[in-house]
Amino acid sequence: MLCALIMAGGKGERFWPLSTEEKPKQFLKLLGEKTMIQMTVNRLKDLIPIERIFVVTGERYTSLVKEQLPKLPEKNIIVEPIGKNTAPCITLSAFKIEKQYKDATIAVLPSDHLIRNEEEFRNVIAAADSFIEENQDSIVTLGMKPDRPETGYGYIKTDKTNSIVKGLKVKSVEMFVEKPDIEKAEEYLKNGNFLWNGGMFVWKAKNILRLTEKYIKNTYDILKEIACSVEEEYMDKLKNNYALVDSVSIDYAIMEKVKDIYVIPSEFGWDDVGTWYSVERYRDKDENNNVCVGNIININSKNNIVVGKNKPVIISGLEDIFVVESDDVILIGKKDDIKDIKEIKGLYS
Structure with a gap:
């Protein structure tokens, strides 16, 4: 059962003064007549129905999510009381999604990226879903083929091709690389084995929960207690205990440590829309x-x-x-x- 988790908690400070803490860039019409988060949801609807699309966001943005995504079920808005980086919000969401959809596969996606070839994007997500169904302890990430020596993105170094799924190559990930200087970026472009890291992942909910328990057990234990609470106590426990989780990115906490991770080299016109240059x-x-x-x-x-x-x-x-x-x-x-x-x-x- 393929679900989508859209992360919509960023501040978008590089789009100031239009982007503010009250209304960050994912809720702005930066590239057309729809906001960034509306564009993200719309490109998914031919693959994943709206009832299986979830948004995790800060408490202060829930009204914006409801206003801009009126067809999204309210129960699919996952509230993060305070920002604690990506690992806790993804884990909190995995608990919630698994509760609604047993054996769920989750495509984790940013809310503020541009995808120009939306059909190809859906093909890649579908291929990742198929791979995960056959390899349920694995993680698939999407890596964009670079067309310039970009210093503003992290990179993924790939290894050999492991399989072909729905006509797309699935390669082993050798390592994740931080944002390089211009000399390194030019070297990566010439090498051919490096892809831009777009921060998009596909995995089984139960697998990411297993890995969270293994690598950041404090966070896992706190969020499990919150997730298992009765409905009447959930919000109180969330507000009281969420501050105690580790503030850590999913990349640092898990991605850089696991071995069973793969990447699909992708060409669907991606941009992370990081500055006014975008x-x-x-x-x-x-x-x-x-x-x-x-x-x-x-x-x-x-x-x-x-x-x-x-x-x-x-x-x-x-x-x-x-x-x-x-x-x-x-x-x-x-x-x-x-x-x-x-x-x-x-x-x-």
Whole structure:
């Protein structure tokens, strides 16, 4: 029984000032007429029915999830009282999903990524599901074939091809690699055995619970007690005890330690939409290579990113700058400084 778990708890600080702690990037329309989380759910619906799609998010975002995903069953919104990184929220969700669907396979997916070839994406998820049904103690991750020496992503080093499932190669994972410098990234691109790590995993719920018990038993024990509580006591136990779990990523806690892990090399037009540069890559541009969102008037300006909100924005004689308007702030800078937005936000705060 294939289910999806969409992780929707991130802050999206690199999209400030539009993305805020009250409404982070997964709830914004960064690339079109739908929000990032709506795009994520829509691309799954031809493979996984809405009743088997789950969203794990922070308590403060539950109303946004309900508003933007009105067809999602309320019981499928899994609440994390405070952010404790990905391992606890995935484990909490695995307990909940297994309770509803015995022998569930879970596809764990971020809520804020772009997938351009959605049919191919579903083919890859279906192949991973088939592999897991035959290899229930295994983990499958999705690795994107790199087309540039990217320093902003982690990498997966692959080993030999182990099998072909639904026409797709399934390779052994040799190791996970942290974000490299430019020299290493160029080396990985030439090598051919490295894939971008998109943070997407497919596994049996019972397997990830087994591995959590093995590698982070404190977290497992706390969450098992919460999961086994009667419905009337669940929320109180969750709020009182969740702070005691280990704050650790699933990559560090489990992925880097297990041996029975595989990757499907994937080509479905993936981007993690990590900065305003991503919006520049995928939004339509005018004849002067400007990305304009909102009521924007360009006069003799080119190669700019301008995101307006309420008022007309006029730029004249400017080149290679970005402008982002929110309800509270207008941020203007050189496009070269987009990488520093998180630090700029810290100075403003």
